[in-house]
Amino acid sequence: MLAAQVLINALVLGCLYACIAIGFSLVWGVLNVINLIHGSFIVLGAYLAWGLYQSLHISPWYALGIAAPAFFVLGYVIQRLILNRVITAPVLVTLTLTFGLDLILNNAMIYYFKADYRKLTLTPPMGSVSLFDVVVPIDRLIATASALALTGILYLILRRLRVGRAIIAVRLDRDAARLMGVDVNSIYAIAFGLGAALAGCAGVLMALIFPISPLTSTAYLGKAFVVCVLGGLGSVSGALAGGILLALIEGIGSALIGPAHATTLSFALLIVFLIVRPQGLLGRKGFE
Amino acid sequence: MTRSNFILLALVAVIAALPMFGGSYALRLGTIACMYGILALSWNVVGGLAGYPSFATAAFFGFGAYTAGVLLGKGVPLVVAVAAAGGASFALACLLGAALLRLRGHYFAIASLSLIEVFRELVNNATDLTGGGMGLNIPLTSTAGVMADATFYFYVMWGLLLGTASMVVVVAGSKLGFGLACIRQNETAANMIGLNTTLYKSVAFGLSACFVGAAGGVYAAWVHYIDPSDVFDILYSVKPIVMALIGGLGSPLGVLIGAFVYLGLEEVVWRNYIQIHSGVLGVLIVVLLLFLPNGLMSLRSRLLAWRPKRV
Numbered sequence: 001m002l003a004a005q006v007l008i009n010a011l012v013l014g015c016l017y018a019c020i021a022i023g024f025s026l027v028w029g030v031l032n033v034i035n036l037i038h039g040s041f042i043v044l045g046a047y048l049a050w051g052l053y054q055s056l057h058i059s060p061w062y063a064l065g066i067a068a069p070a071f072f073v074l075g076y077v078i079q080r081l082i083l084n085r086v087i088t089a090p091v092l093v094t095l096t097l098t099f100g101l102d103l104i105l106n107n108a109m110i111y112y113f114k115a116d117y118r119k120l121t122l123t124p125p126m127g128s129v130s131l132f133d134v135v136v137p138i139d140r141l142i143a144t145a146s147a148l149a150l151t152g153i154l155y156l157i158l159r160r161l162r163v164g165r166a167i168i169a170v171r172l173d174r175d176a177a178r179l180m181g182v183d184v185n186s187i188y189a190i191a192f193g194l195g196a197a198l199a200g201c202a203g204v205l206m207a208l209i210f211p212i213s214p215l216t217s218t219a220y221l222g223k224a225f226v227v228c229v230l231g232g233l234g235s236v237s238g239a240l241a242g243g244i245l246l247a248l249i250e251g252i253g254s255a256l257i258g259p260a261h262a263t264t265l266s267f268a269l270l271i272v273f274l275i276v277r278p279q280g281l282l283g284r285k286g287f288e
Numbered sequence: 289m290t291r292s293n294f295i296l297l298a299l300v301a302v303i304a305a306l307p308m309f310g311g312s313y314a315l316r317l318g319t320i321a322c323m324y325g326i327l328a329l330s331w332n333v334v335g336g337l338a339g340y341p342s343f344a345t346a347a348f349f350g351f352g353a354y355t356a357g358v359l360l361g362k363g364v365p366l367v368v369a370v371a372a373a374g375g376a377s378f379a380l381a382c383l384l385g386a387a388l389l390r391l392r393g394h395y396f397a398i399a400s401l402s403l404i405e406v407f408r409e410l411v412n413n414a415t416d417l418t419g420g421g422m423g424l425n426i427p428l429t430s431t432a433g434v435m436a437d438a439t440f441y442f443y444v445m446w447g448l449l450l451g452t453a454s455m456v457v458v459v460a461g462s463k464l465g466f467g468l469a470c471i472r473q474n475e476t477a478a479n480m481i482g483l484n485t486t487l488y489k490s491v492a493f494g495l496s497a498c499f500v501g502a503a504g505g506v507y508a509a510w511v512h513y514i515d516p517s518d519v520f521d522i523l524y525s526v527k528p529i530v531m532a533l534i535g536g537l538g539s540p541l542g543v544l545i546g547a548f549v550y551l552g553l554e555e556v557v558w559r560n561y562i563q564i565h566s567g568v569l570g571v572l573i574v575v576l577l578l579f580l581p582n583g584l585m586s587l588r589s590r591l592l593a594w595r596p597k598r599v
């Protein structure tokens with residue numbers, strides 16, 4: 001029964017990991033930028049959910065509807081005003097720039113919210129369901145379903161909408177897309193905005209499950225790294241596969257050799273994957 | 289030796305005179321200045337010369353600090369402990385480099401970033417050896433008094449800086465430096481004409497880790513207490529990059545000046561805005577990258593190029 005519980009936990013956590021990583025993967029794939037603010041966006045989203053619930057009693061499910069547009073605008077503006085100026089610069093420059101932005105945002109959050117850990121507790125609590133001996137809390141289950149839904153929405157946007165096809169086109173070949181009349185700078189900004197919106201929504205969902213503190217942003221960012229590399233860059237299905245694989249490995253690793261080594265295991269796996277199979281599990285360049 | 293490398297060594301020599309003028313505060317600042325200089329010059333070997341965006345500085349800094357810390361705890365003399373930290377960092381970086389440096393661009397950046405994470409977690413969990421999250425107390429090596437101690441550690445760190453600067457000058461003038469420049473410009477072509485790029489890159493990575501590890505060891509002995517979140521701080525990886533960007537990538541003199549300028553800014557910010565110092569550092573990084581992407585050294589050539597027009 002322990003095995004079944006570990007498996008279910010991994011599936012539930014894996015979908016959340018995928019949700020954390022998918023915006024990061026989109027930005028990396030389309031803009032060719034490693035977006036180090038991603039972790040802080042997630043934490044900011046969690047604070048948004050917490051603040052809305054504490055002060056206005058807006059349930060986190062509705063907070064998703066507020067977080068998505070707000071973070072989209074935030075991401076769009078950051079890309080247009082700051083990141084776009086160095087978008088063609090080498091990795092080092094873009095990476096260091098997003099690190100600087102992350103320092104600013106994270107410091108601002110520590111300043112306003114303090115580094116204390118907070119928890120969004122729903123009243124009344126939602127309880128948990130148990131099937132045979134496997135127990136899953138309901139709020140966690142709903143968060144997982146929402147994470148899957150968000151992932152599905154992104155997939156549909158990329159697949160069905162004109163702007164989504166343009167994003168894919170830019171990822172496949174920037175210059176050819178420009179020749180076909182795609183406004184590449186605007187697509188960059190939209191992709192970054194989408195990435196930020198997904199991070200904000202992921203943060204809202206995280207607020208339901210994990211404690212909230214500015215200090216947790218690097219942990220989220222680390223998860224996004226590993227999931228992207230495991231699953232393969234830039235594909236929605238890859239992020240899902242990577243997320244579930246990471247959660248499985250962490251779950252099994254924790255059960256076998258103790259939870260203290262789970263992070264080491266996942267990062268060691270990251271390095272092995274980078275060397276052996278840098279395109280990831282499902283990676284095919286530019287395919288969606 | 290080029291003129292700028294000569295100025296580099298002269299600048300390092302001038303720093304040695306610091307204890308004659310300053311008190312304990314100046315000594316502390318001087319020791320940190322030397323440490324930052326070591327980190328930035330070392331990073332420049334792999335980041336500036338070979339063009340690989342390495343974020344592994346903190347990993348080797350922490351590794352060196354813990355190697356030396358554990359050895360000092362077992363009663364090994366400081367010189368041996370620091371040498372061991374440097375040597376072990378060199379060997380480890382060469383080995384890891386042979387595997388990691390096959391990656392390019394973003395993938396290498398992520399791999400080197402996660403190296404910090406792996407090392408930190410390993411140290412965190414090896415509680416028997418390193419004390420884990422409780423940190424590691426390092427015994428005092430001398431009983432000569434506070435000022436004598438401070439002067440001593442300043443000169444040890446300065447000696448390492450001198451070593452690093454000499455290494456950089458030697459590398460820049462050698463076949464290795466030429467090979468690294470080839471790799472930066474076009475690695476595939478360098479490989480085609482028979483350059484053993486894997487070997488060159490690994491040695492460069494090893495050299496860039498060697499003095500960083502040793503500096504970590506001296507740092508551990510100097511502050512007497514280290515813990516994983518302190519020495520494996522990702523900021524130790526980012527600061528050298530910012531320093532190099534301030535000074536101008538690739539030029540050792542620019543990088544060293546960048547390190548000192550950065551330290552000056554950091555001191556001012558720390559002293560005045562303790563609550564928001566990392567935010568101010570972030571603003572500094574953003575402004576620097578947007579408005580002065582080629583560093584201070586580019587200002588000089590820009591001014592020089594500008595002058596004849598006025599004549």
